[in-house]
Amino acid sequence: MRGPSRAAPAAWDGRRRAMIAFGPMSITLLICAAQGLLLAGLLLRARQNRAANRWLALLIIAVAALMTPYIIGYAGFYEKWPWLSFAPLSYTLAFGPLIYLYTAMLVGAVPVRIWPHFVPVAAQFLAYAVVFPFPLATKNWWNGVAHEPFIDPLLDIAALVSIAAYSIAAYRQYRAYRMWLDDNRTDGVDFDPGWIRNFLAALALITLVWAGFLLAKWLDPARDYFDQFPLYVAFSALVLYLGIGGWRNADTAFPQATPAAPPEPLESAAPGRDWAAQGRLWLGRIEAEHLWRDPGLTLAGLARILGTNTTYLSRGLGAAAGENFNAIINRHRVIEIQRVLACGDDPRDLLTLAFDAGFNSKASFNRAFLDMAGMSPSQWRLKSQIPQEI
Known part of the structure; x- marks a missing residue:
């Protein structure tokens, strides 16, 4: 100028x-x-x-x-x-x-x-x-x-x-x-x-x-x-x-992005691998062992638990469920909260239910619930408590 x-x-x-x-x-x-x-x-x-x-x-x-x-x-x-x-x-x-x-x-x-x-x-x-x-x-x-x-x-x-x-x-x-x-x-x-x-x-x-x-x-x-x-x-x-x-925003601790790990030598030697089948096995372990309850769970952490790497894990989960890691884990958590709310006799408040299911903040809980249930957690609780007409 x-x-x-x-x-x-x-x-x-x-x-x-x-x-x-x-x-x-x-x-x-x-x-x-x-x-x-x-x-x-x-x-x-x-x-x-x-x-x-x-x-x-x-x-x-x-x-x-x-x-x-x-x-x-x-x-x-x-x-x-x-x-x-x-x-x-x-x-x-x-x-x-x-x-x-x-x-x-x-x-x-x-x-x-x-x-x-x-x-x-x-x-x-x-x-x-x-x-x-x-x-x-x-x-x-x-x-x-x-x-x-x-x-x-x-x-x-x-x-x-x-x-x-x-x-x-x-x-x-x-x-x-x-x-x-x-x-x-x-x-x-x-x-x-x-x-x-x-x-x-x-x-x-x-x-x-x-x-x-x-x-x-x-x-x-x-x-x-x-x-x-x-x-x-x-x-x-x-x-x-x-x-x-x-x-x-000076003190916001943004998680540092890390590049995907290179494929493991043993897994890369499996040409024509059925990723959908492998993904279903991993999904079974996630559900059976309630791995989704860990509030600090990340893709890298889950890969270590399952004995693979992030590249293969993402590929398998996508092939089996058509969703990424974030959606799969949070869907399990939302379903668990919906199950508890449907019982109608649990005295815990919504935030406690969210933390017990694995969410580690109110914001992530509300966003995931709204995305997957189409309504807020409080609206779902109210709906679940209204007697349904036969």
């Missing part, structure tokens, strides 16, 4: 100030940026998800840095100290990598190499930092012949493309994690990473707004940095949203 830090002060529209004066525009942005930096500091100190929270803190700091030239520009800093132009405060090419790294680290998908993602950021830094020490006349000349007509638009386009590409990659990580939760845990609803989805949606919205302001500037070059104020209000809202939402 073109702003006070990029354009030469002599080229401004003439709205001069004789002294530093923080008005409504600069104060609004300053308060939001300061609050964002405070929340970023809290994220840096969070105990859970430490790597992920550090990437989110850096993203908040980068957005706050982008706002800084406008905070001080609206207050008259560039008129009083014009040498501040080209201060290296724009790190928009870091937004995309930070979005992706936060998402990936949160779900345990650690990238092999991190530093290559920030090579463009280093180039963006140099585009400002190399020019910053020069005299004002040199900076004004460079801004007119190269930076404003060529470098600045190129960096803007590169930032939008980078954010779009990395956001798509982050969304794929989110979707893969949702699928992993559904296939490997019965309490996935307790760890539904809805925050990641909302986080990406908020960033997509702000990016569209940003692109709109860029287009407006290209269509009407007479627009100045005062006309950009609504955009930086949007960035302020983003800083607050990322900080507050990130802090609320």
